[in-house]
Every structure is written in C-alpha cells, then in structure tokens.
C-alpha cells in the first residue's frame with residue numbers, strides 16, 4: 115500500500131495494541147508483517163515464507179487463497195456486502211443455517227448468528243438462562259464448567275472459562291461457575307492412570323451436580339479437547355458421562371465446538387465421536403474456512419419453542435449484533451462446506467491425524483524435555499518440562515515455549531505456544547510433506563533450546 119516497512123514498524127509500535135501481548139516486550143522487537151498467503155504458507159513483506167502451523171490461530175481450514183472461497187467472497191461482494199438480519203433476511207445466511215442444521219446432531223434445529231466464538235458462547239449462556247426463566251425455573255441461574263476451560267474473552271464467557279492469570283482483574287464482577295476437575299491426568303489429576311483420572315473426574319462432576327444440579331442452567335464443555343488450557347485431551351467416555359449427568363439433573367448441555375468444529379478432530383464436530391446430542395452448540399473459528407469473523411449458536415427445537423409467545427409478553431430473545439449473519443461471511447461459509455464435501459476433507463483429516471501421530475511419536479517422544487503429547491485429529495499439544503520423570507514444569511520466566519517458537523520461525527515454521535505447551539494445529543489442507551516439515555523443524559527447535 116505504498117508504506118515503507120520502517121513506517122509500518124513505527125506505526126505498529128506507536129498505535130497498535132496487540133491481543134494477549136505484553137506490549138512492553140513487543141516494542142523491543144521488529145514485528146513481522148504478513149502480507150500474503152499461499153496454501154498453507156504465510157508470506158511476509160520481505161518475501162519470507164512460513165508454514166502456518168497454527169492455522170492463523172486455529173481458524174484456517176483449506177489453506178490461504180483457496181480459490182473456491184475467494185470466488186464466493188468476490189461473487190457476494192458484487193451483490194451486497196452487508197445488510198441487517200433485524201427485520202430482514204439474506205440469502206447466504208439462510209442457506210448456511212439449513213446446511214449447519216443438516217450437519218449437526220439432530221436435536222439442534224435453529225441457528226443464531228454472531229461474529230466471534232465468545233459471542234456464540236454469550237448467546238448460549240443467555241439463551242439457557244432465559245429458557246429456564248420462561249419455563250418457570252428461575253432458580254436455574256448457575257453454570258457448571260471445567261477447570262481451566264476457555265470459552266472466549268467477553269465477561270460472560272470469562273465467567274465460565276476463568277483463568278487466574280488472564281482474568282483476575284475482572285473477578286469482582288464475574289459470576290464464576292462451579293468447576294469440575296477435567297480428566298487430564300498429566301497435570302490436573304496426577305499420579306493416576308488415564309482411566310483412573312477419567313473416573314475421578316466423573317466422580318467430581320457427580321458431586322458438583324449433586325450439590326447444585328437443581329440451580330444449574332447448563333453445563334458447558336469444550337468437547338474432546340480443552341484447547342486453550344494447553345490441549346488437555348479428554349478420553350472417550352467423558353462426554354457421555356457428562357451428558358448423562360446433565361439429563362439426570364434436568365440441566366442443559368452446551369458444547370463449545372469453536373476450536374474442535376469443522377473437521378479438526380476427524381469428525382465434522384467433536385461430539386460426533388461419541389454421539390453426543392447437546393442442547394446448544396457454539397461454532398466459530400473454522401466456520402468460514404478462516405476467512406471472516408462469523409459464529410453461530412445452534413439451538414435445540416425444545417429451547418426454541420419455549421421462546422414463542424405473543425409479542426407483548428416480551429419473551430423474544432433480545433440479542434443481536436450489527437453484523438449478525440453478515441452475507442459476505444455467510445457466503446464464504448457456504449463455500450467452505452462445499453469444499454468439505456467436494457474434497458472429502460473429514461476423511462483426509464483422519465489420514466493426516468494418523469500421520470501426525472506417527473511424527474509426534476518419532477520426533478518428540480524421544481526428546482528429554484518432552485513430558486507429554488496430547489492429540490485429537492490434527493490438533494496437538496506437546497508439553498515441555500524441566501524434568502520428565504518428576505513432571506517438573508519449566509519456570510514461566512524462562513519463556514521456553516516462546517523461545518522454541520522463535521527458533522522454529524527462523525526455520526520457516528510459524529507456531530504459537532500456550533505457556534510451555536507447543537501447539538500444532540495446521541490447516542486441514544496440510545500435506546504429509548508439510549506435516550513432516552512442521553514436526554521436524556519444531557523438534558529441532560525444542561532440542562536446540564532445551565539442551
């Protein structure tokens with residue numbers, strides 16, 4: 115755009131505030147400006163190419179500049195970029211709603227749009243609260259969630275996804291949820307086998323719901339993988355147990371598929387590995403193939419019906435965002451689903467997942483400072499530890515994860531850690547050769563930083 119790299123750097127340092135970033139540290143380095151993308155690669159203003167190992171923060175699906183998605187966007191631009199869903203409808207958002215309902219577990223029959231994973235979660239929480247109130251169970255105002263859950267950064271979502279490090283400043287006004295111990299045996303429930311950890315987690319959930327099931331509006335979970343906690347994988351058996359507890363205590367189940375949805379785990383939605391039928395399901399990230407901000411909250415017909423009433427009882431769902439159901443985003447989302455079908459993406463993901471699992475075993479398992487490897491589909495976390503035997507974590511001041519990714523970046527691989535957990539979450543379009551590159555470069559970076 116005719117601005118020199120030097121001006122860009124100066125302006126970035128002077129005017130931009132980056133998310134989840136200690137800006138004092140940020141301004142000590144020159145930023146990398148990504149200018150273009152090509153398939154699974156990012157290209158910066160200097161022409162350097164980097165393999166996009168985290169799908170541009172977990173949302174890219176078919177790679178960058180995907181022809182079908184580019185075309186869908188261009189075509190929609192030639193019709194209209196935005197029009198409101200308040201009092202009007204639009205074509206792509208309507209088609210997309212039908213397609214999402216066709217793909218989702220059968221109780222989910224309605225689609226409420228928004229524009230970020232966090233807002234999809236807010237909407238689910240608000241729908242649950244209003245649903246119970248309309249049903250005359252006003253006492254159901256509490257939420258149950260997993261410890262270290264992450265559901266987004268708006269206040270309602272923070273209430274159910276509290277993390278001391280990120281959210282302590284807002285605690286005074288949060289309505290914290292009751293927490294269940296996740297079945298994460300490496301860190302959370304130490305000294306137990308995976309199966310024992312699963313049983314203790316379920317026992318803990320039973321106890322929590324015994325105590326507060328009758329005032330609980332909903333249980334909210336990230337199915338199969340607690341992503342932002344550091345890729346805490348759930349063993350099979352956990353979700354059905356949670357669903358059963360929700361049914362037993364007459365409460366709703368919200369599945370937050372913002373990270374796991376759209377093929378990531380080797381099914382279109384993670385709940386499909388266990389035939390779970392949530393009452394509400396939150397979608398975001400991959401919904402537009404990683405192109406545009408769009409999110410959706412899918413809702414059961416049972417919940418929807420409860421909101422139907424004469425106008426002047428004011429029982430409608432009074433919630434909306436300016437860009438709700440944005441046609442450009444919806445058109446790209448429809449094209450995204452078409453690619454899923456035309457390229458049999460989900461079955462390809464299963465092959466890639468197996469390949470990735472072999473690579474992790476070969477390149478990371480032997481490394482002295484790799485404590486644990488967790489994976490579902492093409493979504494993996496590699497936890498680095500000071501002492502493997504004792505599972506002693508690295509001190510956070512050592513910034514081991516950050517140093518590893520900086521080293522990997524120098525070798526053309528772009529990843530992002532969560533503390534000392536390295537995340538591998540490449541586009542679903544990644545080839546076997548690119549997966550091998552991702553694993554090899556990252557493993558070498560781990561060796562060189564931790565030795």
Ligand SMILES: *Cc1c(COP(=O)(O)O)cnc(C)c1O
Pocket residue numbers: 229230231232233235264265266267336341342370371372373374398399
């Ligand atoms: C990323 C994420 C969110 C938040 O989505 P945003 O679009 O960043 O608001 C919510 N839940 C889960 C499980 C996520 O991974």
